[in-house]
Amino acid sequence: MFPLIGQGHKKYYRKRYSLPDTYSYIITIDMCTQQRNPIYCIIPPHLLRHLAQSEDPKLRELALRTLSVDATVRLARATTSSDSVPANLQALAAGTAPAPKRSIYDNQHQASLVRNLVRTEGQPPVADQAVNQAFDGLGATFDFYWTIFRRNSIDNAGLPMDAYVHFQTGYDNAFWDGHEMVFGDGNGIIFTEFTGALDVIGHELTHGVTGNEANLKYLGQSGALNESISDVFGSMIKQYALKQTTATADWLIGKGILAKDINGVALRSMKAPGTAYDDPKLGGKDPQPANMANYLQTTQDNGGVHINSGIPNLAFYLVAAALGGNSWDEAGVIWYDTIRDKSLTSTATFSDFGRLTWKNAGHRYGSTSPQAQAVKDAWNQVGVVF
Amino acid sequence: MTLRASKTGGLFFNANAEVESSIHDVDLSVADKATLEGLIAASGLGQNASIVSPTRPGSGDMRTYRVAVEDGSHSADMSFDDLESNPAKKALFDFVKQHAR
Ligand SMILES: [Zn+2]
Numbered sequence: 071m072f073p074l075i076g077q078g079h080k081k082y083y084r085k086r087y088s089l090p091d092t093y094s095y096i097i098t099i100d101m102c103t104q105q106r107n108p109i110y111c112i113i114p115p116h117l118l119r120h121l122a123q124s125e126d127p128k129l130r131e132l133a134l135r136t137l138s139v140d141a142t143v144r145l146a147r148a149t150t151s152s153d154s155v156p157a158n159l160q161a162l163a164a165g166t167a168p169a170p171k172r173s174i175y176d177n178q179h180q181a182s183l184v185r186n187l188v189r190t191e192g193q194p195p196v197a198d199q200a201v202n203q204a205f206d207g208l209g210a211t212f213d214f215y216w217t218i219f220r221r222n223s224i225d226n227a228g229l230p231m232d233a234y235v236h237f238q239t240g241y242d243n244a245f246w247d248g249h250e251m252v253f254g255d256g257n258g259i260i261f262t263e264f265t266g267a268l269d270v271i272g273h274e275l276t277h278g279v280t281g282n283e284a285n286l287k288y289l290g291q292s293g294a295l296n297e298s299i300s301d302v303f304g305s306m307i308k309q310y311a312l313k314q315t316t317a318t319a320d321w322l323i324g325k326g327i328l329a330k331d332i333n334g335v336a337l338r339s340m341k342a343p344g345t346a347y348d349d350p351k352l353g354g355k356d357p358q359p360a361n362m363a364n365y366l367q368t369t370q371d372n373g374g375v376h377i378n379s380g381i382p383n384l385a386f387y388l389v390a391a392a393l394g395g396n397s398w399d400e401a402g403v404i405w406y407d408t409i410r411d412k413s414l415t416s417t418a419t420f421s422d423f424g425r426l427t428w429k430n431a432g433h434r435y436g437s438t439s440p441q442a443q444a445v446k447d448a449w450n451q452v453g454v455v456f
Numbered sequence: 457m458t459l460r461a462s463k464t465g466g467l468f469f470n471a472n473a474e475v476e477s478s479i480h481d482v483d484l485s486v487a488d489k490a491t492l493e494g495l496i497a498a499s500g501l502g503q504n505a506s507i508v509s510p511t512r513p514g515s516g517d518m519r520t521y522r523v524a525v526e527d528g529s530h531s532a533d534m535s536f537d538d539l540e541s542n543p544a545k546k547a548l549f550d551f552v553k554q555h556a557r
Contacts, residue, residue, distance in 0.1 A: 353471025
């Protein structure tokens with residue numbers, strides 16, 4: 071079914087990792103996404119993506135494995151000085167998917183982190199809803215990254231995922247501290263439990279992914295990109311879990327965690343930035359701009375990282391909407407390629423990021439492809455030129 | 457003596473939450489003034505010249521709190537985040553917020 075070509079690469083990877091033939095040739099095929107050499111490009115990635123959703127489990131698995139090697143090859147290159155076999159390659163070689171390593175801690179409303187472990191792998195649900203929501207949310211996030219991108223956890227090397235619930239009393243926030251996720255219960259006036267929204271859990275975990283890949287500085291435009299990437303992947307994680315297409319998804323971030331008296335539907339709207347709420351308890355109307363013409367220069371919010379993220383959020387939505395299907399089919403792949411692109415600097419601007427998404431769309435699908443054109447059009451539409 | 461308190465950051469931008477609050481010690485009751493002095497001493501405000509880095513590397517959505525004091529020609533300030541290990545810093549921040557007019 072998949073033609074065998076590129077023997078040189080096959081030999082290289084077989085020697086290096088002693089993989090069975092099956093996996094060696096899959097690696098060889100996928101070199102097309104890395105090298106753009108037509109001799110390696112027998113099956114275009116977009117076709118592989120369709121095959122990955124085939125009813126035939128054998129076909130589906132083969133296509134998924136092939137697509138996954140984009141990430142795996144990069145990892146292999148990064149570890150060429152080591153004899154250790156990356157966890158992804160071990161999993162592929164063994165024909166098994168890696169399992170998440172989740173630990174949920176009840177912080178008992180303390181202000182500093184308390185390692186009071188209440189649920190880990192293999193244990194049944196507990197009476198505490200927040201614990202189970204965090205556990206399931208981390209699982210859904212892990213599944214998404216593995217199934218769609220063959221990414222093995224936050225660091226792509228099986229990093230354990232730790233989350234703390236019931237942080238402080240009435241704490242109106244959730245965050246990623248660089249190592250673990252922390253969730254407040256909300257004070258019931260503005261917010262309810264932050265574990266109640268899968269996209270929020272995906273958002274926080276994606277901060278870890280971004281930190282491991284692009285490490286975008288949390289200030290100004292690079293900070294807004296960092297925030298937007300968390301919203302983009304958080305939303306895709308929710309859409310994937312709910313089996314929503316780009317057309318049926320709500321594109322809202324944090325729907326369901328606003329208290330019932332708040333006049334609003336969510337924290338942010340990716341599809342229509344600036345329309346998520348209008349309530350004096352939240353400081354008035356949703357301030358997110360939808361276009362660079364309305365980019366907000368401010369010293370608040372680390373230079374408006376949660377405000378100006380509306381612009382790249384809308385760009386992603388526009389790409390996904392133009393391409394149709396599921397957001398992770400093509401738009402998500404382009405964004406994932408971009409955050410893993412070594413050209414993406416920690417101080418990237420919207421223009422830098424937009425240019426790289428266009429470049430990566432071209433690498434994946436061709437520089438004159440509808441995908442590359444959709445990316446270019448989307449950034450133009452939100453006023454980002456490159 | 458004037459104290460100012462502000463915070464920034466979080467998963468979501470709330471303009472209300474980022475408004476700076478201030479208090480003047482002359483406006484406080486004797487008991488509150490004594491409490492304030494105790495909190496200032498416990499927090500270390502004014503004892504360290506440097507400001508703590510407001511954003512942890514690789515983090516996202518953490519809040520940063522800032523308390524500043526001015527007393528005649530002297531001034532000092534401090535910043536800390538949600539996982540600050542000295543609870544007196546947050547207690548001083550909360551005191552200023554609660555007593556601000
Ligand atoms: Zn965030």
